Amino acid sequence: MERKLKVGILGATGMVGPRFVQLLDNHPWFEIEFLAASEKSSGKPYCEACSWKLPTLLPECVKHLLVRDPEPGFDAPVVFSGLDSRVAGSIEEAFAKAGYAVISNSSNHRMDEDVPLLIPEINPEHLQLVDSQRKRYKGFIVTNPNCSTITLSLALAPLEKQFGIESACVTTLQAVSGAGYPGVPSLDIVGNIIPFIANEEEKIETETRKIFGRVAKGKIQFHPMKLSAQTTRVAVLDGHTETVAVKLRAQAGLNEIKEAFKNYRALPQELQLPTAPARPIVLKDEADRPQPRLDVEIERGMATVVGRVRECPIFDAKFVILGHNTIRGAAGAAILNAELLKAQGYFD
Numbered sequence: 142m143e144r145k146l147k148v149g150i151l152g153a154t155g156m157v158g159p160r161f162v163q164l165l166d167n168h169p170w171f172e173i174e175f176l177a178a179s180e181k182s183s184g185k186p187y188c189e190a191c192s193w194k195l196p197t198l199l200p201e202c203v204k205h206l207l208v209r210d211p212e213p214g215f216d217a218p219v220v221f222s223g224l225d226s227r228v229a230g231s232i233e234e235a236f237a238k239a240g241y242a243v244i245s246n247s248s249n250h251r252m253d254e255d256v257p258l259l260i261p262e263i264n265p266e267h268l269q270l271v272d273s274q275r276k277r278y279k280g281f282i283v284t285n286p287n288c289s290t291i292t293l294s295l296a297l298a299p300l301e302k303q304f305g306i307e308s309a310c311v312t313t314l315q316a317v318s319g320a321g322y323p324g325v326p327s328l329d330i331v332g333n334i335i336p337f338i339a340n341e342e343e344k345i346e347t348e349t350r351k352i353f354g355r356v357a358k359g360k361i362q363f364h365p366m367k368l369s370a371q372t373t374r375v376a377v378l379d380g381h382t383e384t385v386a387v388k389l390r391a392q393a394g395l396n397e398i399k400e401a402f403k404n405y406r407a408l409p410q411e412l413q414l415p416t417a418p419a420r421p422i423v424l425k426d427e428a429d430r431p432q433p434r435l436d437v438e439i440e441r442g443m444a445t446v447v448g449r450v451r452e453c454p455i456f457d458a459k460f461v462i463l464g465h466n467t468i469r470g471a472a473g474a475a476i477l478n479a480e481l482l483k484a485q486g487y488f489d
């Protein structure tokens with residue numbers, strides 16, 4: 142049996158970090174070698190440094206592992222980053238310069254010209270950008286999109302493939318776990334909706350166009366689709382819901398759209414990557430679904446769940462989508478990215 146690849150987690154103690162730990166426990170290809178966080182956590186055993194809020198036990202293999210400073214010098218070629226974006230930029234660069242493959246959740250490098258903003262189902266060919274990073278790094282950085290953007294992009298992918306997308310309008314209802322730990326104060330969010338999440342609308346509007354962009358001469362030409370996003374924070378623990386209306390380039394009936402959602406499969410499914418969902422999009426027929434409490438764990442949190450597909454009197458079609466923000470929107474997305482990189486030989 143092939144030996145597992147050693148990996149580290151930067152920002153292991155926050156909201157996304159523990160998700161990495163949970164999803165990497167017993168992973169068939171990767172094993173955790175080190176955990177790092179801020180100086181507040183450094184030197185403490187992980188069980189003391191981290192406030193473990195997941196409904197599974199903290200894995201024994203990391204319970205007493207000492208949390209380290211986020212500085213290169215570890216015997217692990219791959220690092221996952223769940224670092225606070227206030228510090229992620231320079232720390233991730235230091236690791237990439239030192240030769241590590243940095244697989245990041247943070248927003249800092251997502252829009253760098255030579256950094257792939259990867260969703261393996263949609264734009265695996267963007268990985269060729271990694272080669273142009275060799276000029277500045279011994280290693281490289283690959284990012285996953287913002288959590289709302291991933292959920293949206295997966296839903297748009299089959300529509301773009303079959304009919305083309307001209308424009309889309311989206312309103313999000315985002316879970317509190319999306320704001321990190323300890324996140325939004327309960328007195329602000331319980332019984333309330335906060336109609337503002339800093340920088341979120343801009344991220345959805347620009348990242349989506351990069352994700353669907355084409356690589357030409359080593360650069361991404363952004364997709365010309367027009368997007369308009371409004372984002373809100375709601376009193377839900379996990380799972381971002383989004384209401385979407387789309388205008389398509391080619392005419393499509395509702396049944397064709399539903400079939401496109403239902404039948405969508407891509408490279409991760411073909412390669413049977415360990416974290417890939419069997420169905421990247423799950424279509425619900427019930428009139429009152431998807432709902433975060435009932436549907437967020439479908440496909441182990443790795444799918445976009447779509448429902449309420451109907452005609453739109455202004456755009457062509459409208460529907461509701463749901464995605465797990467710390468799994469497909471963060472740690473699970475990064476792990477799937479790493480699996481694709483491994484399958485394509487980028488860690489050899």
Ligand code: NAP
Pocket residue numbers: 151152153154155156157158177178179180181182183211222223224225226228229246247248286287288318319320321322323466467470471
């Ligand atoms: P979080 O709960 O605030 O956790 C931040 C992590 O960064 C903690 O481990 C923290 O360590 C570490 N950190 C903070 N300052 C540091 C420093 N100066 N040096 C080293 N480590 C430092 O945030 P999160 O929700 O897990 O998000 C992590 C990243 O993923 C962010 O960039 C976020 O935008 C992105 N993201 C989050 C989600 C989500 O659903 N939450 C989804 C997609 C992307 P200490 O505990 O020691 O302070």
